[in-house]
Amino acid sequence: MRVTVIDYKAGNLTSVLKTLKHLGAEPVVTDGDWSLVESAERIVLPGVGHFAATERLDATGLTGAIRAAIARGVPFLGICVGMQWLYAGSTEAPQQPGLGHFPESCTRFAESTEKVPHVGWNSLEVREGSRLLAGVEPGEFVYFTHSYKGPVTADTAAVTQYIEPFAAAVERANVMGVQFHPEKSGATGLKILRNFLEMGR
Amino acid sequence: MLTKRIIACLDVHAGRVVKGVQFVDLIDAGDPATQAARHAREGADEIVLLDITATHEGRQTLLDTVRRTARELFVPFCVGGGIKSARDAEQVFEAGADKVSINSAALADPELISAIGSSFGAQAVVVAIDARRDPAAADPVHDAQVFVHGGRKPAGRRVVEWAREAEERGAGEILLTSMDADGTRAGFDCELTAAVSEAVGIPVIASGGAGTVAHFADVFSRGKAHAALAASIFHFGVSTSRSLKEELAAAGVPVRLPC
Numbered sequence: 001m002r003v004t005v006i007d008y009k010a011g012n013l014t015s016v017l018k019t020l021k022h023l024g025a026e027p028v029v030t031d032g033d034w035s036l037v038e039s040a041e042r043i044v045l046p047g048v049g050h051f052a053a054t055e056r057l058d059a060t061g062l063t064g065a066i067r068a069a070i071a072r073g074v075p076f077l078g079i080c081v082g083m084q085w086l087y088a089g090s091t092e093a094p095q096q097p098g099l100g101h102f103p104e105s106c107t108r109f110a111e112s113t114e115k116v117p118h119v120g121w122n123s124l125e126v127r128e129g130s131r132l133l134a135g136v137e138p139g140e141f142v143y144f145t146h147s148y149k150g151p152v153t154a155d156t157a158a159v160t161q162y163i164e165p166f167a168a169a170v171e172r173a174n175v176m177g178v179q180f181h182p183e184k185s186g187a188t189g190l191k192i193l194r195n196f197l198e199m200g201r
Numbered sequence: 202m203l204t205k206r207i208i209a210c211l212d213v214h215a216g217r218v219v220k221g222v223q224f225v226d227l228i229d230a231g232d233p234a235t236q237a238a239r240h241a242r243e244g245a246d247e248i249v250l251l252d253i254t255a256t257h258e259g260r261q262t263l264l265d266t267v268r269r270t271a272r273e274l275f276v277p278f279c280v281g282g283g284i285k286s287a288r289d290a291e292q293v294f295e296a297g298a299d300k301v302s303i304n305s306a307a308l309a310d311p312e313l314i315s316a317i318g319s320s321f322g323a324q325a326v327v328v329a330i331d332a333r334r335d336p337a338a339a340d341p342v343h344d345a346q347v348f349v350h351g352g353r354k355p356a357g358r359r360v361v362e363w364a365r366e367a368e369e370r371g372a373g374e375i376l377l378t379s380m381d382a383d384g385t386r387a388g389f390d391c392e393l394t395a396a397v398s399e400a401v402g403i404p405v406i407a408s409g410g411a412g413t414v415a416h417f418a419d420v421f422s423r424g425k426a427h428a429a430l431a432a433s434i435f436h437f438g439v440s441t442s443r444s445l446k447e448e449l450a451a452a453g454v455p456v457r458l459p460c
Contacts (some may be wrong), residue, residue: 009323012294049322104459119404121246122203141457145324162203184277194422
């Protein structure tokens with residue numbers, strides 16, 4: 001299984017690549033070569049750091065190539081900022097549009113006495129019908145580290161509670177995103193990535 | 202619910218895990234990759250690898266160790282010791298670390314915090330602070346003295362103001378070691394930990410003094426810590442992360458179980 005991993009210079013890719021290899025996939029990395037998106041069997045968009053970094057996807061023309069691949073039905077997984085990019089945008093960088101596959105926008109956690117960023121292991125309430133999260137039992141934990149998040153909507157595949165309920169995962173047909181880091185979430189994370197790799201095979 | 206993290210710390214010297222200085226000749230604590238994998242299997246929420254010697258010659262050994270340790274590790278992995286520049290940090294990330302911990306280098310050049318954060322994200326930057334209460338200060342806890350170079354040299358900074366500056370400069374977490382409590386196994390310095398945790402908006406990891414399960418429960422409640430670090434408590438077979446977390450859960454502390 002060849003997995004095209006998109007590099008837009010937002011943080012390091014080592015953990016994601018290592019985990020995909022561990023699961024038997026063959027990751028290939030592109031920071032601008034459309035052909036690797038056009039020929040992709042799976043696309044993973046990782047990302048830590050600032051939403052503004054996604055500007056590079058537009059600058060390199062990868063946004064259009066990804067949009068076309070998604071329309072062809074190629075399974076797509078966004079991780080952390082990569083998930084937030086699937087929405088219309090984020091208040092972290094209001095001038096930078098996201099893909100707009102999901103019409104809402106991401107926002108910062110509300111002011112409270114709790115710490116932001118939300119760092120650590122938190123539990124998932126998985127909604128029925130998620131293919132990505134198949135086999136994840138109620139209350140299984142995954143690792144988060146983020147200050148912005150997507151809203152809970154009909155496309156939400158799992159909800160997590162921190163300060164307020166937010167979308168821990170989003171899923172509509174072949175387009176999926178996780179706010180947490182499956183590559184850092186132990187056996188639960190490996191199960192989720194395996195679901196993504198085996199989907200539709 | 203967000204759980205309290207139990208972080209297993211491996212002190213590494215010349216590519217081997219070592220224990221408390223007084224025991225180094227007696228017990229070899231083994232290979233870092235093997236030990237990290239064991240801690241993850243036994244329920245640790247995160248692994249910290251500290252290169253306690255961090256000599257220039259040791260840099261390649263450290264990168265090899267990080268690479269080998271990261272290979273089969275699927276929980277967050279933080280590496281510290283001897284990271285003096287954004288380039289050093291980049292090499293450690295490329296070798297497979299998710300976070301770097303910086304201490305003396307951040308005090309010498311506070312801009313290092315934002316330099317690493319802007320390229321790799323705030324979540325990747327842990328600022329480690331070694332502090333000792335200052336009995337001569339008006340507030341011995343808030344004005345605890347910060348030390349550098351493995352606790353050998355005062356940095357001329359006070360713990361709360363330095364923690365706040367680290368946050369402003371873009372640190373994602375603070376790893377706070379109480380030098381008074383370290384090695385005593387008499388409990389964490391909860392007052393010191395709470396003073397720092399209340400002063401900043403980012404999570405604080407408590408370190409130094411772990412000896413019993415009650416010490417962890419105490420630092421999470423009274424100390425307002427988000428995570429706690431332990432080394433010798435595991436090395437000596439006193440406890441695994443899993444058994445520690447089972448006892449904490451019984452005491453009402455939210456922890457990741459089963460794990």
